[in-house]
Amino acid sequence: MKFLCVExxxxxxxxxxxxxxxxTLAATFKCPKCGRVVAMLTNPMETQLVSSLGVEIGGxxxxxxxxxxxxxxxxxxxxxxxxxxxxxxxxxPSFVRGMxxxxxxxxxxxxGITEITPAIMDNxxxxxxxxxx
Amino acid sequence: MRTYHQxxxxxxxxxxxxxxxxxxxxxxxLAAVRRIVAVMxxxxxxxxxxxxxxxxxxxxxxxxxxxxxxADLNGPTIPGLLRDSDARRATQxxxxxxxxxxxxxxxxxxxxxxxxSPLSFKGPTAESFVWRxxxxxxxxxxxxxxxxxxxxxxxxxxLPPGMQRYIELCDILGNPPSVLTVTIPTPESRDAVRRxxxxxxxxxxxxxxxxxxxxxxELKGTAGDxxxxxxxxxxxxxxxxxxxxxxxxxxxxxx
Numbered sequence: 001m002k003f004l005c006v007e008x009x010x011x012x013x014x015x016x017x018x019x020x021x022x023x024t025l026a027a028t029f030k031c032p033k034c035g036r037v038v039a040m041l042t043n044p045m046e047t048q049l050v051s052s053l054g055v056e057i058g059g060x061x062x063x064x065x066x067x068x069x070x071x072x073x074x075x076x077x078x079x080x081x082x083x084x085x086x087x088x089x090x091x092x093p094s095f096v097r098g099m100x101x102x103x104x105x106x107x108x109x110x111x112g113i114t115e116i117t118p119a120i121m122d123n124x125x126x127x128x129x130x131x132x133x
Numbered sequence: 134m135r136t137y138h139q140x141x142x143x144x145x146x147x148x149x150x151x152x153x154x155x156x157x158x159x160x161x162x163l164a165a166v167r168r169i170v171a172v173m174x175x176x177x178x179x180x181x182x183x184x185x186x187x188x189x190x191x192x193x194x195x196x197x198x199x200x201x202x203x204a205d206l207n208g209p210t211i212p213g214l215l216r217d218s219d220a221r222r223a224t225q226x227x228x229x230x231x232x233x234x235x236x237x238x239x240x241x242x243x244x245x246x247x248x249x250s251p252l253s254f255k256g257p258t259a260e261s262f263v264w265r266x267x268x269x270x271x272x273x274x275x276x277x278x279x280x281x282x283x284x285x286x287x288x289x290x291x292l293p294p295g296m297q298r299y300i301e302l303c304d305i306l307g308n309p310p311s312v313l314t315v316t317i318p319t320p321e322s323r324d325a326v327r328r329x330x331x332x333x334x335x336x337x338x339x340x341x342x343x344x345x346x347x348x349x350x351e352l353k354g355t356a357g358d359x360x361x362x363x364x365x366x367x368x369x370x371x372x373x374x375x376x377x378x379x380x381x382x383x384x385x386x387x388x
Contacts, residue, residue: 001148002140009135014145023257044257045264051256052267054274055151064158066228066279069271075253076245 001057003038005031012038017058023047027057079108080115088118103130159278159305166200166285170341170388171302171310175329177294179317180346184372185291186214186237188313191378191385193235197286200230201239202276204302205293206269207252209243228281240280242272270301277305287388296332309338313369313388316356317347323356330364341388342369349373 003012012029015037019025023044030037040057042050050057054069065071081089092100107124108116125131163169172185185201192199203211215233230238242252254261254268282288290310292298303309312333316326333340345357348371357368370384 001146002137002142002144004135004140006134011140011142013142045260048256048264049267052264052271053148053152054155054271055146055148057146057148059145059147060151064155067275069268070242070245070275073254073256073268074242074245074272075250075255076247 003029003040005034005036007036008033010034012036014058017056025050025057079105079113082115082117084118085116085121088121103128155274155278156305156307159274160307162278162280162282163288163306166282166288168287169290169306169310170287170313171204171290171292171299171333171338172313172315173292173299173329173333174294174315174322174326175296175332176316176322176325179315179322179326180372181294181315182210182214182291184315184344184346185289186211187376187381188384188388189215189237189239189287189289190235191381191383192287192388193237194378194382195385197385198284199237200282200285200288201233201237202280202288202290203239203241203243204273204276204290204298206242206272208293209241209246211239211241211291212243215239228279230280230282238282238285240276266297269298270305273298273301274305296329299329299332300336303336303338309333309336311339311341313341313344314360315344315346316360318345318352318354318356320354320356323354323359326356326360327363330360334364340364340366342367344368344370344372344384346372347374 004010005012008031010031010033012031015028015030017025017027025042025047027040028037029040051069051073054064089097089101089104104116104121104124107128108114108120113120172181172188174181182203182205189199189201201211201215203209212231212233215237230240231244233239246252254265256264290302292302312330314326314330316322330340343357343360343366345368357371360366361368369387370380372380
């Protein structure tokens with residue numbers, strides 16, 4: 001991937017890379033002659049494609065760690081469930097238990113919660129309008 | 134306006150060099166592995182993982198150093214077949230392979246996932262088919278390039294049904310692996326396995342032979358013999374419904 005400053009007919013040089021944290025990527029390139037800076041912005045899907053190749057825009061500054069992609073990208077499991085929360089979940093009818101578990105797990109993930117407790121379940125029910133679950 | 138190839142300054146991202154470094158890492162890691170064998174079929178449910186695990190154990194019992202890479206990322210079964218309760222912890226924390234029954238070394242996506250959880254990746258959920266295949270190939274590359282297998286006489290690759298993973302392997306390894314084919318006796322299996330064997334031949338893989346599994350029961354047919362004749366290879370084992378360790382020892386002796 002190279003960028004050309006058409007006006008100067010000069011190859012632009014990589015300046016910096018930013019990962020805003022919303023799944024997108026920003027990489028800036030600068031014309032060494034006129035100083036113009038352009039930014040390449042990728043959407044989450046494009047960013048994911050780059051990530052899947054195990055490469056870094058702008059070049060690697062440190063060697064790859066073992067299982068770097070797997071550790072960074074594979075969902076290794078949902079949040080933990082406290083004993084009380086597990087008991088409460090067990091009282092949900094079995095034919096909807098999986099769906100209910102997923103709702104709470106998704107809620108926990110979205111809120112950065114690592115352990116689901118009855119209090120967390122209550123908050124989720126209130127916020128998501130799930131009274132009765 | 135000049136084109137890409139007319140811009141001669143080096144590309145600082147060096148994406149091509151980064152990919153090259155990945156290939157080099159795989160090649161260096163596998164330099165001490167004398168033989169890489171893909172256990173494949175093209176047909177699901179014929180017992181590839183079962184054959185792989187027991188073949189590996191047979192090799193290990195014969196004193197040969199053997200590893201298994203569970204390349205079935207979406208349906209990993211090797212940890213269950215080689216049963217080692219400590220394996221998950223061992224592999225998540227270090228690039229050392231787990232050690233299973235009879236001392237078989239192995240690595241599997243199953244060691245990274247919660248029990249019963251499907252393989253899923255962080256990332257945009259819409260149209261994930263665009264990037265999911267590339268993620269799986271990258272995971273396979275890391276298993277090949279990052280696991281410290283050490284000196285191995287044989288590394289068995291347990292492939293999922295279909296041809297995609299085999300083709301990815303050929304790309305990642307640079308050279309096509311040898312292939313051991315698994316079928317069941319039925320004509321339906323024969324027809325599906327034939328396609329896989331044809332693809333393996335087309336990619337330049339050496340055919341090590343055919344294992345006909347689930348022989349002697351309700352499954353009727355001559356798939357093993359038919360495929361052996363068609364591809365000028367041998368049926369190296371016919372596995373009954375209740376094989377004994379001797380069954381696997383005999384198969385291992387042929388590899």
